[in-house]
Amino acid sequence: MAGGRNEQGAWPQVVKTKLKTGGFKLATQTKQAPSSIHNPQSSARIPLRWRKEVERILITDEQIARRVKTLAREIERDFRGRELVVVSLLSGTVMFLADLIRHLNLPLRLDFIGVSSYGLGTESGELVFTKELRLDVRGRDVLLIDDILDTGKTMSRVLPKIHALKPRRLKTCVLLDKPSRRVEKIRADYAGFEIPDLFVVGYGLDYAERYRHLPFVGVLHPHVYQP
Numbered sequence: 764m765a766g767g768r769n770e771q772g773a774w775p776q777v778v779k780t781k782l783k784t785g786g787f788k789l790a791t792q793t794k795q796a797p798s799s800i801h802n803p804q805s806s807a808r809i810p811l812r813w814r815k816e817v818e819r820i821l822i823t824d825e826q827i828a829r830r831v832k833t834l835a836r837e838i839e840r841d842f843r844g845r846e847l848v849v850v851s852l853l854s855g856t857v858m859f860l861a862d863l864i865r866h867l868n869l870p871l872r873l874d875f876i877g878v879s880s881y882g883l884g885t886e887s888g889e890l891v892f893t894k895e896l897r898l899d900v901r902g903r904d905v906l907l908i909d910d911i912l913d914t915g916k917t918m919s920r921v922l923p924k925i926h927a928l929k930p931r932r933l934k935t936c937v938l939l940d941k942p943s944r945r946v947e948k949i950r951a952d953y954a955g956f957e958i959p960d961l962f963v964v965g966y967g968l969d970y971a972e973r974y975r976h977l978p979f980v981g982v983l984h985p986h987v988y989q990p
């Protein structure tokens with residue numbers, strides 16, 4: 764499982780560095796083990812009703828809002844003069860998609876692909892398509908959106924399917940990128956935040972279909988998935 768204490772029993776702390784590309788790298792730095800009780804600064808920011816389940820906020824709603832705007836500017840610049848077909852993967856993209864496209868000053872059409880991973884817990888399992896694309900993307904500029912690029916298995920299944928429909932251009936955009944877990948040779952054209960190997964929820968991302976509605980990206984308490 765992702766995240767948790769390391770061999771020395773310390774919790775990895777997240778350190779944020781601004782990247783030249785405009786994104787942020789959230790790297791881990793191991794410090795002395797603070798539980799959320801001994802770390803009032805981080806727990807203070809978690810709304811009371813989530814404190815038992817969310818260990819800490821990794822990315823705040825303000826940080827997300829700022830980054831989504833700059834991502835939209837990059838996409839606009841790259842697709843200027845074109846009409847986009849935005850293809851969004853269900854269901855983790857709901858919030859990211861809604862915020863991103865409201866900042867996109869481009870003509871666009873929107874469609875969804877449903878993919879479900881029937882794995883247990885926090886590991887991804889077998890991929891099943893639950894909704895197929897309906898719009899014709901032949902000769903079109905397509906932007907494929909997902910919530911997080913983790914092992915890359917989802918993207919590596921979806922991308923060939925869209926490529927086969929002969930779009931003029933196909934780019935990928937994810938809110939989060941977890942490069943340390945990658946098993947497929949794949950990278951996103953646009954990525955909001957690079958994060959360490961932690962299982963995160965909120966802003967669309969779920970654990971067992973829960974926590975999608977949290978306005979921030981947070982790290983779950985391990986007791987939630989390790990009863």
Ligand code: IMP
Nearest residue numbers: 912913914915916917961962963968969
């Ligand atoms: P991949 O196929 O391993 O790249 O994983 C992509 C999918 O796994 C995402 O669309 C998410 O649904 C899920 N996923 C991966 N990491 C996380 C996480 O940290 N929190 C919640 N869902 C995740």
Ligand code: MG
Nearest residue numbers: 855968969970
């Ligand atoms: Mg999911």
